[in-house]
Amino acid sequence: MFLTPPRPIASKRTPFGKTTCEAHTMSEEPGRSDRSFEERLQAARSKAGLGSAPGAEKSASGGGLGPFGVALRAGIEMISALLVALAIGYGLDYWLHTRPAFLIVFVLLGGAAGVLNVWRVFAPKEGPSRRPK
């Protein structure tokens, strides 16, 4: 058994990737199980910067889940904006006793905010600005 000397855990970018990588090249033998390959691949990927970043953006924007995921994501974005706008409009009306006025205005604004949300999620990512404001 090799025990690592006590080291600060978060000192490097990939503190564990390095150790596992060394460990497996050291104890490598032909015909080793998939586990070692997977780990070396993982370590190599994270070292080369191919970690989770590109896939992350994709699955977060619903791209990794197919049409169902896209539909769910877009629907939730629109509905949540509308819900917030409804709550604000209703609250303002309740406070100022102007029953339908703010509700009408804020439902329209909420619809616009919903479209804005969906645009932010699915906007084509180009240039340095990752999430267009």
Added chain:
Amino acid sequence: MAAEKSTIDALGQFHLDTALGPIGQLVNFTNSNVMMVVAALLVFALIHYGMRARALVPSRLQSMAEMGYEFIYNMCIDQIGEEGVRFFPFIFALFFFILAGNLLGLFPYFFTFTSHIAVTGALAILVIVLVTVVGLRIHGLHFFSYFFPEGAPVALAPLIVPIEVISYLSRPVSLSIRLFANMTAGHVMLEVLASFMLMMAAGLGVLGVAAALGPLAINVVLIGFELLVATLQAYVFALLTCIYLHDAVHLH
């Protein structure tokens, strides 16, 4: 599970009960709370026992702990930037708490606490309050320029600012609804198909037992899919938290 006389009680599995007998009843300690405690203890145990050996060649448990740590650590830095390290403990706790809750919920008779919007809503409110406080702390009142994009004509401000504010406030709503809806929908689907199975077997005799293999097969596939959803939703929750924190730290 809960198919009584050809009725499908798909939502019964989300019913809250008090746990731990009379003491739990006294303080309203629910089965949901029990699962939260179990989830927190599991994550704690994984880290504690995983990191205790400190072996150069990691065991399976140590690999899990290390890969989880590294995964979240890199996500923080990739998404938020170098400042992201400061938020690492929060993101780590958030991700693993939700992940443990989602995965524990897949066991039969276990309660899925992430299927309650009260829980996901509380987590989302925690996130948005943190994001707002971080933004205000770093940028002061300049933070409010976040609600008006640079270069837009000032005449449009009365239109843009409310829309941006609504968009900002809709973040916790969509964050909580996404997690809650995914978990609830998956569990309802499992329950409905399982009820089909029991109803077929009970109603159609031998033929029904053979036919019940259909829903069973679908359920087996669904469990696999639910494993994916459970992990993905925990990941998406943590990732979106990171993206929101990035916006708060860097504004535009």
